[in-house]
Amino acid sequence: MSLVNLSKLSFVVVLGLGVVACSSGGSSSSFGGSSPIITPEQQAQKIEANRVALVAKAKKAGLTEVQANAYAEANKEASVNDAESALNKILADIEAERLEKIEANRVALVAKAKKAGLTEAQANAYAQANKEVSTKDAESALNKILADIEAERLEKIEANRVALVAKAKKAGLTEAQANAYAQTNKEVSTKDAESALNKILADIEAERLEKIEANRVALVAKAKKAGLTEAQANAYAQANKEVSTKDAESALSKILADIAEAQRLEKIEANRVALVAKAKKAGLTEAQANAYAQANKEGNTKDAESALNKILADIAEAQRLEKIEANRVALVAKAKKAGLTEAQANAYAQANKEANTKDAESALNKILADITEAQRLEKIEANRVALVAKAKKAGLTEAQANAYAQANKEANTKDAESALNKILADIEAERLEKIEANRVALIAKAKKAGLTDAQANAYAQANKEASTKDADSALNKILADIAETKRLEKIEANRVALVAKAKKAGLTDAQAESYAEANKEASAKDADTALNNILAEIKEHERLALEAAVSLEKGHYDNPARYPEYLVTAHQLSYSDSTLNNDRTINIEHEVVYNQPYSVVIGSYSSWTKGIGSYIFSSGMDSSFTTKGLKTKADAIPSLGKANYSGLAFSSEENPIFASTSGYYKEGLLSYDVDFGSRKGSGTITGLGDVVELHEGTISGSGISSLATQSYKTGDYSLGFYGKKAEEIVGTIAFEGKDTIGFGGTRGEITK
Structure with a gap:
């Protein structure tokens, strides 16, 4: 019987052969005591029984059905030791072949990993860890390593970008300029990034200097137009090219004023020199001419001429008075000799110093005759002088005091006192009248200038005597x-x-x-x-x-390329198919994701089947749901109006082992209404079999929890508000204590 045919023996035949083999075992003695005779048929049965036993032993040692039958066929007539040795050799060869395949797989994995971009060390570590796993698991492990490396690379790039922003801002760039520079250079070398920054700074500085130069040129033109020379205009522009327009204008005005003043002083000095020459020509000494010119250098020609004439007249008058004074001295001497006192002689001489000799002689004679009268008058004069002093002390001017004293010099003391008091009263009345008139005039002037009545009166009162x-x-x-x-x-x-x-x-x-x-x-x-x-x-x-913030909360689900927004997507995370002692087990892990800009709901599923070959004895699937994202703060949820949230829902109740990837989930439509004023919400999900009713619930914190029903099933749902102003909701539904449905929606317009 061939090995192929033997493999086709039914279990019943094998069992029968085993029984025969067992019944023929041991020893028996015949009547004559001779050895039993084994017939060829018995011998064949014994060999077959041994073959069956070897098959069982080989399979127990780990050989496949085919390998065990081939081994048993080849060793069914061998001794126990030989059969054992043969089995050990087969097992050793199988193990060697397995290890050889593992090593070949490891080498291939190293090459694949290096080709994918891993270093020698990373590739060897990856291959060593995955050399015995399935191709798919090894592929997943490599993808995860590459993803982690990429994530680390991107993290370093982002850290570099942030550092470049800080460096650029420190160097003087604006926020926008720093961010643009960092974005462009985040992946280049430090040297290239430094060069790029230096170029930007150089360009900015060049632009600043260009503006300064343009301003300088404009200032030169403006200064020249205002009358400055080329040199003055350039000096002014150089000094003011970086100041504000207002300060540059002030500087120009000052320069023009200084130039005008210098020209004015130059003209005055020229006039002074001319006046000195004219005065000296007219007969003044050097000192007199200089004093005259200094005093009149800013006056007009007519006034300067008048001043010079006055000086010349004063000189002539001085000479005349010098002659008169000589005569006066002679008259004093003559009068004193005639018996007049020093004072009388001086008074006489003073009065007659310009008279001719005859008139002076007559006057002296008259004085001598009038000495008595003079003495009387002297007393009167003394009184007059005293009255002048008293009046001036009381506040009268020189003229007023003299007038008062002259009028009262011969009056008695009481009358003179009364007269003085009346004058003082009249003067004070006149002064107050003038002050009041001035005050009224000041009020009118102040009001005309725009002051209010109160402001004008206050001003006039304060300044009426100024x-x-x-x-x-x-x-x-x-x-x-x-x-x-x-x-x-x-x-x-x-x-x-x-x-x-x-x-x-x-x-x-x-x-x-x-x-x-x-x-x-x-x-x-x-x-x-x-x-x-x-x-x-x-x-x-x-x-x-x-x-x-959204990326931090959503984690790796913040990846629209892998998890497109507003779509339900499914991803197989792992797959294993193993057989042990003819028991086959298949395990699959997959996730279903509904992603929105601020939030995501994830259904995580673990499925399994057990059986022999293609026959399944049992299967099952476990699920759990997670929601992630930027939760809305409770106080940021609107408090007025109504809105509808629309989106998608999904469930995955079918074991994916029995379905294609597209059968990993069922997709439905969500419609959920929220009354922010009453803080209530309710909705429905369609497309997942019978309509799922999301019964009315009340907003608590940042979400709503309430009863959910689908046909005969009763459970509960929980949802959360996401986004800065509750732009989205995501939630889950559990039936019979098991997460069953995930859903999410985006808010429409809030209506009153």
Whole structure:
């Protein structure tokens, strides 16, 4: 019987041969005591029984059905030891072949891993760990390693990008410039990134210098147009090319003023020199000519001429008076000799110093005759002088005091006192009348200049006794103060308006205050531009922060390439098919994912079957659901209006071992209504068999939990709000305590 035919023996035949073999075993003795005779048929039965036993032993040792039958056929007539040795050799050869295949697989895995980009060490470690697993598992392991390496690479790139942003900002770039530079150079070498930054900084500096040079050229042109020479214009432009327009304008105005002043002084000096020459020519000494020219160098020609004439007249008069004084001295001597006192002689000489000799002689004679009268008059004069001193002490001017004294020098003391008191009263009345008239005039002037009644009265009261110049200065100062106050009030009003506008646009109090302070004196257009720039920067920061927060919460599911948004996708995570002692076990792990921008719901499934060959004795599938994403804060969920959330749902109740990948799940449609005012929500899922009713539930925290029913089944559902303002929901439904359905939806417009 061939090995092939033997393999086709039924279990019943094999069992029968085994029984025969067993019954023929041992020893028996015949009547004559001779050895039993074994017939050929018995011998064949014994061999067959041994073959069957060897088959069983070989299979128990791990050989396949075919290998065990071949081994048993070849050794069914061999001794026990030989058969044992043969079996051990086969097992050793099989093990060697298995190890050879494992090593070949390991070498192939090393080559594959290196080709995929792993290092020698990484490839060897990967191959060693996976040399005995299935091709699919080895492929998955390699993909995971590559994904981890890629993730690490991307993490390093991002860390480098963040470092480049910080470095660029430290070097003086704006937020936007730093981010653009870092994005472009995040994967280049440190040296190349440094070069790129230096180039950007050089370009920025070149642009700054270009603007400065353009401003310098413009300032040169402006200065030359204003009358400066080429050299003056260039010096002015060089000094002011980097200052503000206002400061440059002030500097130019000062230069022009200085030039005008220098020209004025030069003209004055030329006039002074001419006046010196003219005065010397007219007969003045060097000192007199210089003094005259210095005093009149800024006067007009007519005034200078008058001044010179006056000086010449004064000189002539001085000479005349010198002659008179000589005569006066002679008359004093003559009078004293005639018996007059020093004072009388001086008075006489003073009175007659310009008279001719005869008249002077007559006058002396008369004096001598009138000495008695003179003494009387002297007393009167003494009284007059005393009255002058008293009147001046009381506050009268020199002229008033003299007039008063002259009128009262011969009156008695009481009358003179009364007269003085009346004069003082009249003067005070006149003074007060003038002050009041001035006060009224100042009020009118102040009101005409724009002051209120109260401001004008206060100003006039304070300045009614001041000089016209001081009163004008005071009024100008008040007007300047009022104008400055109005300007500051206008600026402050603009600042308050800018704060309100910025806060309305979404800035925080601190941001709004800072923006308004910086732009309170800017034009409306410039302030709007500044606000728009701030809002754009904040929006970009918020977008990046939001993306980072979503990515952190969703983890590796934040990958639209693998998990497309608004689609349900399925992925097999692992597969194994193993047979032990003819018992075959298949295990599959897969996930079903519904991904949305802010959230994701994941169904994780573990399926198994057990049987022999293609016959299945048992199977099953376990499931668990997870939701991830950026949860909405409880206080950020809308409090008014109604909205509908629409999206997809999925379930996976069929063991994927019996279905294709597309049969990993069933897809349905979600419609869920929320009344934010009443804080209630309910909805339905269709397309998963009977309609799934999501019964009304109440918002608690950041989600809703309530009863779920599908035909005869009763369970519960739980959902959460996701996104900054509850833009999405994701949730799960459990029937009979087992996660069964995952769902998610996006909010439509909120209606009142």
